[in-house]
């Protein structure tokens with residue numbers, strides 16, 4: 001297949017800025033984007049064994065974490081740089097920002113560089129909805145959404161697009177965050193209630209999404225708040241020492257994870273013994289393990305975010321980008337006329353001081 005981005009200039013790499021990502025998402029439509037992206041993520045979970053897998057490489061500090069998330073399917077390679085700093089919103093910054101690279105394994109050349117702050121919110125929501133498709137009670141319409149920050153609306157939109165969720169019960173310790181969510185989602189097909197407590201938000205919910213940010217073992221949900229048959233989509237506990245659920249909920253739930261070696265370090269299950277049984281999402285998707293088996297079962301998707309999901313997101317964006325003008329080409333890779341003459345390229349650069357000093361000598 002010919003490369004849709006081929007232009008004969010090896011130095012250029014397509015770059016998707018935040019501006020371009022917003023254009024692309026809006027042109028496709030948020031719900032359609034989420035649905036198609038979920039398809040790509042699911043497709044890659046189905047070929048799980050084809051991927052190189054490693055827990056992400058995390059650099060922790062007192063204030064947060066910076067992580068690198070690499071993977072490859074042998075043909076393409078992808079990685080994401082992502083941070084998590086819960087205090088950031090108080091300084092006008094995002095808790096989570098990211099960018100990523102998608103490359104050709106055959107020659108190591110990048111094929112795409114992209115903003116991934118918006119893309120991470122979309123892929124996290126898409127992955128949650130994908131897990132929900134296999135784990136949530138059939139016909140669920142009501143979701144409690146606890147933590148109404150940057151991820152929240154994306155989660156709501158993905159659960160609407162893929163599962164038909166149209167009733168939201170919003171709760172955040174900061175009432176202004178819930179009000180923001182209410183404003184942003186108004187007119188998009190939801191019946192919404194802002195709740196005064198997390199307990200109140202759980203009233204009548206068939207699914208609960210927790211997407212709070214705090215760098216501690218928090219207890220957003222206690223055992224008494226979780227009734228039989230609910231599906232828990234736990235998004236915010238994604239770092240050592242950063243969880244959202246009381247341990248007793250975990251021991252009552254059937255737990256589903258992305259990649260156990262990473263989730264045991266970062267997920268809710270860091271609170272459990274290292275051999276506590278968990279099921280891998282890819283095994284459910286491929287039919288090798290059961291998802292929801294019965295109405296009374298409590299299912300928990302202990303989401304932390306795995307590299308293949310970012311790989312799928314970059315793969316999707318690159319496919320959707322072809323033929324559009326929602327990118328620019330960056331002069332990223334040095335491309336001397338003769339590959340080994342890298343120094344000569346510097347020497348011959350117009351106005352090179354190297355050449356001038358040689359002339360003087």
Ligand SMILES: NC(=O)c1ccc[n+]([C@@H]2O[C@H](COP(=O)([O-])OP(=O)(O)OC[C@H]3O[C@@H](n4cnc5c(N)ncnc54)[C@H](O)[C@@H]3O)[C@@H](O)[C@H]2O)c1
Nearest residue numbers: 095147149150151172173174177211212213236303304305
């Ligand atoms: N699992 C994944 O793949 C994944 C991906 C992206 C982000 N995350 C995590 O999701 C969480 C949310 O991310 P974000 O970008 O929306 O953060 P954000 O800072 O924009 O929003 C977090 C919200 O949680 C609220 N909150 C904090 N403590 C609370 C509590 N006890 N009860 C109710 N609300 C509370 C805050 O007021 C804030 O509005 C973060 O912890 C982030 O690390 C996980």
